[in-house]
Amino acid sequence: MTVQDAATVGELAERIRPGFTLGVASAAFQIEGSLTADGRGPSSWDAFAEKPGAIVDGHSPAVACDHYNRADEDIALMQDLGVDSYRLSLSWPRIQPSGKGPINQQGLDFYDRLIDKLLKAGISPMVTLFHWDTPLPLEHDGGWLTRSTAERFAEYSAAAAGRFGDRVAQWVTLNEPVSVALQGYALGVHAPGRRLLFDALPAAHHQLLGHGLAVQALRAEGVAGAIGVANMHSPVRPASKRLTDGLMSKAFDLVFNRVYADPILLGHYPKPPLQVRPWFRALGNVSDEDLKTIHQPLDFYGVNYYYPVKIASGRGDGTTPGNHADMMTKLPFHLAAFPEYQSTGFGWPVAPEHLGILLRELKDRYGAALPPLFITESGASFPEPDHTAGPVHDSDRIDYLASHLGHALRATAPGGIAHDVELLGYYVWTLLDNFEWAAGYSQRFGLVHVDFDTLERTPKDSFYWYKSLSRARRS
DSSP: OOHHHHHHHHHHHHHSOTTOEEEEEOOHHHHOOOTTGGGOOOBHHHHHHTSTTSSGGGOOTTTTTOHHHHHHHHHHHHHHHTOSEEEEEOOHHHHSTTSSSSOOHHHHHHHHHHHHHHHHTTOEEEEEEESSOOBHHHHHTTGGGSHHHHHHHHHHHHHHHHHHTTTOSEEEEEEOHHHIIIIIIISOSSTTOOOOGGGGHHHHHHHHHHHHHHHHHHHHTTOSSEEEEEEEOOOEEESSSOHHHHHHHHHHHIIIIIHHHHHHHTSSOOOOOGGGGGGGGGGTTOOHHHHHHHOOOOSOEEEEOOOOEEEEESOOOSOSTTSTHHHHTTSSEEEOOOTTSOBOTTOOBOOTHHHHHHHHHHHHHHGGGOOOEEEEEEOOOOOOOSOOSSOOOOHHHHHHHHHHHHHHHHHHSTTSTTTTSOEEEEEEEOSBOOOOGGGTTSOOOOSEEEOTTTOOEEEOHHHHHHHHHHHHSOO
């Protein structure tokens, strides 16, 4: 760690309030491997990963980081890192292989042991119930396009709550329903690979209904921990002052941000501009009873922030990262570039100041209805070697994390742009390099380098930076 890094650590540590959570986050499907161990059933992502061309270079999630067998090693890394909390997800098909019916006790036992080991290591578990791995039999029955999946999700949530409800500090019902709906059902680049464009909106509604039913199930089981949800949010801007760019940016803001947060926090879906209202017709006949179920009181709201979005009217040429080429070119808008910013390995703009802007926008939009917030994911991939015989010098990641955490702390401090937002903590995505969904093993987000041939873990410079930050803050 350089002198400049040390100065950043000291400055950031001074701004971290007592009680503020520093954590790391992961997802079961991306790290566990052992896809057929202990009676686990197949998921939508297992099936999707077998499709030719679906995953970069045909990479397989079958082993991933082998966290299922190396959890002790990974907990030791977190204990050395000094984090307060670990945000993990449960594999629904490991706990309930068919997504309905019998609960798999072996799957529950795995997470039971994992939670106990985390607590013994002094690490508080934040548990996500759904991080994209829908049990395959439910997907074959329509997945999140059908109401029954929401009902089955509530039953699974009750089973998890009944087993772990006495020891989990925070529960997250869903992770990024926007990504499941848009990338999985609208654009087809994630599981289950559907290409429905705006006809995918029922998948958004049924996830939100599942969220509400899961909150009810958790509370009915009397869980001791706080309850919330996590969604990806981005500030959306028009690419120019043209009226068409402004209209398309409003439409994208609805489908990316407000379709999810509005019903959860306000109890209703947003009203689209007249010109684009037909795109949202799938949400036009939602019952008041469904909206009441979705609009459950929450203890916190999780924000996953990675980048801002700029929208231009017209189909575009599919070259800007995030446009997903063929399906995005069927839409009357496209994602425009941010040439003024550096980019991550995914091509995402590195724009930490927009995190503060996003927090301000959320507070302005939802006011007293906005619960206390966690930044439940923040991180970046950068090009790194597949194998290493020594230290991994990832200064770009250190700069990314320092600037994003710094902007979040500055924005929510007295006098900051979002001073009236209660920010409870910040979770780095992610602890380990892992199976990065459709990108396979080509994108490395981890504080710890993983050699996917040997599975050897090597902490990167960013690991030691975060460790220093954790130890330098006030108690």
